[in-house]
Amino acid sequence: MESTLLQDYFLLRPENLLFVVAALMSGGMLLWSTISGRSAKEIDTRTAIQLINYKDALVLDVRDDSEYADGHLPNSKHIPTEKIAERWHELEKFKDKPIVVIFRSGVRSGHASSVLFKNGFVQVHNLMGGIDAWRRANLPIVKR
Structure with a gap:
């Protein structure tokens, strides 16, 4: 006692x-x-590749314009996180498909993911470590 x-x-x-x-x-x-199940699932690069190759996942890059220009995943869609609330409708046809969110820091991907969940997207995944993890794994990066 x-x-x-x-x-x-x-x-x-x-x-x-x-x-x-x-x-x-x-x-x-x-x-x-x-x-609530309303948070994006954190995935590693191997899982991201599987979603992209076998589930036709959309890669959504939410970094700013200069970061995107410095290098991004092939065939990725670029919508900076500060514009996601006004441009999410561009992704409407991907509502039932997996979306892999690429970022530099977790804050931006969390905001983008929550906007997508709020608007009915259900398979949203954040790439752990963002673009830096992708680069460390020596995976393809393109510059356009």
């Missing part, structure tokens, strides 16, 4: 309250994304 009181005392101290709240919020957000 005494150890429980000590544990409660340390847990509820004011200086620990911020950490407890942060931990509860983080856990809740993870649980919500798992339960």
Whole structure:
């Protein structure tokens, strides 16, 4: 009984309250994304290749124009993340197909994926590590 009181005392101290709240919020957000099923699945380069080759997945590059010009996946569709909310309708014919979102950092792909989910796309995948992972795997990059 005494150890429980000590544990409660340390847990509820004011200086620990911020950490407890942060931990509860983080856990809740993870649980919500798992339960809702509305978050994009993170995939590696091998899975991306399989989706592209065998499931006719669309590759959606959401990086900015200069990053895209520096090199992108063959046959990728380019819509910068800041324009995805106004241009998602261009992807309407791909609603039932897998979409592999390419980015440089996770923030942009998360935003683009959430816009797509909100508009009825169900098979949205984020490439773990983005374009850098693709390059590290020595996979094809084109410049146009």
